Amino acid sequence: MKIAILPGDGIGPEIVEQAVRVLNALDEKFEMETAPVGGAGYEAHGHPLPEGTLKLAKEADAVLFGSVGDWKYDTLERPLRPEQAILGLRKNLNLFANLRPAILYPELAGASTLKPEVVSGLDILIIRELTGDIYFGQPRGVRTAPDGAFKGEREGFDTMRYAETEIRRIAHVAFQAARKRGKRLTSVDKANVLETFQFWKDIVTDVHKDYPDVALDHMYVDNAAMQLVRAPKKFDVIVTGNMFGDILSDAAAMLTGSIGMLPSASLDAHNKGLYEPSHGSAPDIAGKGIANPLATILSAAMMLRYSLNKAEQADRIEAAVKRVLAQGLRTPDIYEEGTTKVGTREMGDAVVRALA
Amino acid sequence: MKIAILPGDGIGPEIVEQAVRVLNALDEKFEMETAPVGGAGYEAHGHPLPEGTLKLAKEADAVLFGSVGDWKYDTLERPLRPEQAILGLRKNLNLFANLRPAILYPELAGASTLKPEVVSGLDILIIRELTGDIYFGQPRGVRTAPDGAFKGEREGFDTMRYAETEIRRIAHVAFQAARKRGKRLTSVDKANVLETFQFWKDIVTDVHKDYPDVALDHMYVDNAAMQLVRAPKKFDVIVTGNMFGDILSDAAAMLTGSIGMLPSASLDAHNKGLYEPSHGSAPDIAGKGIANPLATILSAAMMLRYSLNKAEQADRIEAAVKRVLAQGLRTPDIYEEGTTKVGTREMGDAVVRALA
Ligand SMILES: CC(C)[C@H](C(=O)O)[C@@H](O)C(=O)O
Ligand SMILES: CC(C)[C@H](C(=O)O)[C@@H](O)C(=O)O
Numbered sequence: 051m052k053i054a055i056l057p058g059d060g061i062g063p064e065i066v067e068q069a070v071r072v073l074n075a076l077d078e079k080f081e082m083e084t085a086p087v088g089g090a091g092y093e094a095h096g097h098p099l100p101e102g103t104l105k106l107a108k109e110a111d112a113v114l115f116g117s118v119g120d121w122k123y124d125t126l127e128r129p130l131r132p133e134q135a136i137l138g139l140r141k142n143l144n145l146f147a148n149l150r151p152a153i154l155y156p157e158l159a160g161a162s163t164l165k166p167e168v169v170s171g172l173d174i175l176i177i178r179e180l181t182g183d184i185y186f187g188q189p190r191g192v193r194t195a196p197d198g199a200f201k202g203e204r205e206g207f208d209t210m211r212y213a214e215t216e217i218r219r220i221a222h223v224a225f226q227a228a229r230k231r232g233k234r235l236t237s238v239d240k241a242n243v244l245e246t247f248q249f250w251k252d253i254v255t256d257v258h259k260d261y262p263d264v265a266l267d268h269m270y271v272d273n274a275a276m277q278l279v280r281a282p283k284k285f286d287v288i289v290t291g292n293m294f295g296d297i298l299s300d301a302a303a304m305l306t307g308s309i310g311m312l313p314s315a316s317l318d319a320h321n322k323g324l325y326e327p328s329h330g331s332a333p334d335i336a337g338k339g340i341a342n343p344l345a346t347i348l349s350a351a352m353m354l355r356y357s358l359n360k361a362e363q364a365d366r367i368e369a370a371v372k373r374v375l376a377q378g379l380r381t382p383d384i385y386e387e388g389t390t391k392v393g394t395r396e397m398g399d400a401v402v403r404a405l406a
Numbered sequence: 407m408k409i410a411i412l413p414g415d416g417i418g419p420e421i422v423e424q425a426v427r428v429l430n431a432l433d434e435k436f437e438m439e440t441a442p443v444g445g446a447g448y449e450a451h452g453h454p455l456p457e458g459t460l461k462l463a464k465e466a467d468a469v470l471f472g473s474v475g476d477w478k479y480d481t482l483e484r485p486l487r488p489e490q491a492i493l494g495l496r497k498n499l500n501l502f503a504n505l506r507p508a509i510l511y512p513e514l515a516g517a518s519t520l521k522p523e524v525v526s527g528l529d530i531l532i533i534r535e536l537t538g539d540i541y542f543g544q545p546r547g548v549r550t551a552p553d554g555a556f557k558g559e560r561e562g563f564d565t566m567r568y569a570e571t572e573i574r575r576i577a578h579v580a581f582q583a584a585r586k587r588g589k590r591l592t593s594v595d596k597a598n599v600l601e602t603f604q605f606w607k608d609i610v611t612d613v614h615k616d617y618p619d620v621a622l623d624h625m626y627v628d629n630a631a632m633q634l635v636r637a638p639k640k641f642d643v644i645v646t647g648n649m650f651g652d653i654l655s656d657a658a659a660m661l662t663g664s665i666g667m668l669p670s671a672s673l674d675a676h677n678k679g680l681y682e683p684s685h686g687s688a689p690d691i692a693g694k695g696i697a698n699p700l701a702t703i704l705s706a707a708m709m710l711r712y713s714l715n716k717a718e719q720a721d722r723i724e725a726a727v728k729r730v731l732a733q734g735l736r737t738p739d740i741y742e743e744g745t746t747k748v749g750t751r752e753m754g755d756a757v758v759r760a761l762a
Contacts, residue, residue: 133598163636168519184540184566188554190601198544200569206605207567210540213556240649242489245546249562275657276665279635280519293596297653301631309632 062116178295418472534651
């Protein structure tokens with residue numbers, strides 16, 4: 051089985067290196083091939099998602115992705131900016147289902163900005179649709195307004211759209227995930243304002259008929275943002291569109307106070323997937339050897355579980371991560387008094403040791 | 407000067423009644439006329455925004471609004487649902503600037519789900535554009551997909567659009583508000599994905615030239631949702647579009663833990679405005695006499711300040727509210743041990759007394 055390794059920019063290469071070491075420390079051996087992406091792709095081949103990188107990602111069984119982006123690319127025209135690589139990979143590989151767990155590890159409860167009683171034991175799963183919505187909807191652009199109160203003026207515009215199949219397939223993923231957990235699914239929409247999300251709500255309600263054992267409720271996105279702050283533990287699984295999911299999954303991750311710990315999986319219809327940490331490329335700390343590699347290591351575990359069918363190896367990695375936390379090892383982002391501060395490589399070393 | 411009083415549904419009538427009592431207790435006398443809106447409008451005239459109600463709102467100098475919505479109207483077709491009233495008022499009265507303060511009263515610091523050190527002294531102002539964006543953009547609906555991967559299938563769709571004038575005028579409101587406060591403005595966009603918000607960012611950057619004394623920064627909406635949870639006190643004024651503002655202003659309000667305290671103003675270009683509490687109609691507690699009237703009373707104060715040019719009277723009301731909090735009076739939503747629990751009317755009584 052072949053894994054495409056796309057380290058990307060900023061702290062990406064450092065944290066991916068540790069995840070690769072962890073993978074190499076398993077009994078099972080995997081073929082791995084590395085290619086540049088994001089700013090690194092632009093530097094090497096003049097494009098954030100070079101042809102060879104896309105080809106590798108397509109033929110591999112899974113993709114391990116670091117992170118992309120750096121301020122120095124801010125002035126490039128949009129199609130050349132690093133984040134186009136991640137959008138291009140999602141679209142080209144049909145990775146429509148983004149799974150983002152927001153879990154608070156008991157050892158890191160203090161890292162949250164929320165009161166311990168509000169977040170301790172937090173374990174929610176956000177399922178974000180990833181290839182549709184206003185992210186990709188055509189038409190879009192800047193034009194002369196064709197109608198309306200500002201007709202004739204310059205305007206920016208985008209199109210939100212969701213077809214029935216797109217909603218059905220992500221709803222199935224969500225109901226199935228809920229079935230394996232607390233059997234409660236919250237579908238987040240804005241059906242009171244948007245036609246797209248009234249349609250979304252109707253289809254999700256229809257798909258629910260196949261999952262009578264799962265409790266479904268519908269919540270407006272503004273209320274969901276409030277409830278995540280007020281009582282996040284009331285959620286089990288949340289499913290929503292690409293745009294709302296972008297906002298809510300980041301808010302949920304931040305509730306834990308340790309976004310450096312949170313992995314993510316982006317899957318197609320056949321469990322092929324791209325795995326990446328939930329955090330960004332953090333160019334401010336790149337190259338300093340202090341970035342937290344655990345989100346990427348846990349992303350590698352998700353990859354073993356979902357795409358490579360090696361659940362036992364995934365369990366081993368997750369247990370090893372718990373062990374190093376219990377040993378008190380912390381990168382600076384999750385450091386607290388009374389624990390031991392370590393760098394990126396030392397943290398990787400510790401996980402490799404804990405695997406044994 | 408004439409005030410249109412639109413109590414609406416749920417707890418709306420109870421809380422508006424107290425705000426009217428407070429207004430009547432001022433030296434200054436105002437002409438007030440009441441009309442039904444939302445579900446109440448539908449019951450009385452078959453429409454959430456009856457013609458007479460809209461006419462009254464248009465001819466008045468300001469509108470004091472309670473809240474609309476109740477589960478019992480959920481099955482009505484969209485144009486008849488209560489929330490169409492508030493969308494219709496915003497659009498018809500050109501109320502493009504929504505000001506939503508998120509303030510944590512020192513007496514209520516314990517009500518927040520966030521740690522005291524993260525939120526104590528919180529005082530941010532969110533300025534949400536209110537008459538454009540995907541809320542009103544045409545075309546929208548459910549149709550057969552005309553193109554794309556799901557061509558020929560049923561799809562829901564909406565159009566996000568912002569014309570130059572719309573962005574310029576809300577940017578001016580935001581820079582002027584920032585100038586009167588901490589002189590820092592954060593413009594929230596999703597310029598890395600949306601054409602509308604790259605255009606937004608460009609125009610806001612251009613308007614900034616008129617306000618060299620205000621520091622402007624740009625932040626992606628997903629990051630803004632995270633930073634509100636991580637370090638909300640770093641913000642001063644936030645300006646954003648209608649959709650993102652809906653989500654972020656509710657999240658920010660919930661950070662305080664006391665959304666029952668937060669007023670809002672929605673203004674047109676001539677300081678005519680609609681004033682309403684930031685919370686909803688809470689049908690579950692309607693008629694029980696326990697709803698918190700303070701957000702509505704503080705909305706009346708904002709009305710005096712922004713639309714009726716009576717800043718002194720506004721100051722008096724705000725001081726009276728602070729006094730009743732200092733006296734330890736609390737409705738159930740903000741009650742804590744050691745304080746005195748009171749109902750809606752008693753809270754109104756207390757504010758009227760404290761005015762003296
Ligand atoms: C970089 C950006 C295009 C991307 C998104 O908006 O999807 C990121 O925020 C994410 O959530 O992976
Ligand atoms: C009721 C709804 C249409 C409205 C909105 O989305 O604007 C509400 O959430 C608000 O923020 O006032």
